[in-house]
Amino acid sequence: MACQSVGEVDGTPYGAAGPMCSRDVSAGFPQPGHDHHPCRLRFVAGAEAVCREKGARLTRVRRQVLEILAASHRPLGAYDILEQMVSTSPSGRRPAPITVYRVLDFFQELGMVHRLSSRNAFFLCSQGGHRQTMPFWLCRECDTVTEASLPELEMAMPRRAAELGFSPISVQVEVEGVCPHCRARGRDPVMVEGCR
Amino acid sequence: MACQSVGEVDGTPYGAAGPMCSRDVSAGFPQPGHDHHPCRLRFVAGAEAVCREKGARLTRVRRQVLEILAASHRPLGAYDILEQMVSTSPSGRRPAPITVYRVLDFFQELGMVHRLSSRNAFFLCSQGGHRQTMPFWLCRECDTVTEASLPELEMAMPRRAAELGFSPISVQVEVEGVCPHCRARGRDPVMVEGCR
């Protein structure tokens, strides 16, 4: 039901900051302040494609949430989204929290939205769904999240699991640190392999 | 302040189910229903050692929380701990939630307690603190958590981070699945490399 591999849009994973979107892009980390318009279009077009493909209904509420998520490379809390729904919506009506959560569940089922559990926040998958374990790289400075695979992890996990006699069902990797752009702008913090 | 490597107690990482603790132990996954008494003693002794070593005060409240965490291989929610403090305490007084969180923060600073962010739950570190990125293996059936390293991850993470221009500060890996004991007792679920 979830996690199906989905093609790219335009040959570009649709969240990645492509050449149209920003010049100085370090390996997929969007430049803060870049022209986000093309990103947004790509995000939304990609999501529409996924929904079409899977026969899922992209209703008004869902589209609204999608647009809000697509308008940012940062993970948003459910209540952030809710606030933006109020200010975005022409009617100015305030949906109940459950409405937001329902939409988020829907998108998560389709693998189109990920949840950053360390922050209770949600963001659009930049790939439109994927089978692999995709680590999330979260910048502590600018709050940007990107997804970048870690092939060694893919390789090692099944082996290690077998060794332990453990059957993995899902793997969540969250890397917190400082993105290239923020690093360029300030002193970098001490590199620590976190144990917390 | 956190994440310092600390020696073992007795030559055994103090959460691991050792030979005294359970006969049939698959690579550190404690047998459900095993005699937990020795585990608990080892946990507490280990924690005392860490506190002595670091000059941290192991007060009454902290010891109480420690005992509660040590009494289980399962992660506990802050409010679970709170309830147990009520029923455990001779006075039967109910501390405020903040008290529990303060204690948990304290132990986390020392690297003695980890937080499972996918579940808002906490558990005792079985090593008494460690520098490496230590994946958490959470059994969906019995809720047991264990820590087992993934050496390839240690190797690959810095390289990949450098590639991305990203400076990691902390890494959290949570693997959810079915532990060997539960697997032995039932059908195993489909193995999926999670994307959610």
Next chain:
DNA sequence: CGTGAAAATGTGACACTATAACGTTTCTCT
């Protein structure tokens, strides 16, 4: 010893995150 500063805890209020239960609307398919 006292005593003062720092650490730890208590107290009450409150913010934030998420879900339950049930009724109504909208869509789809025949």
Next chain:
DNA sequence: AGAGAAACGTTATAGTGTCACATTTTCACG
């Protein structure tokens, strides 16, 4: 059109975590 399913609305409530400030405990120092 009509039935059934899916989506959404409404209200209430459960669960998780923090703030601000008062009080107590601990510990080093004179």
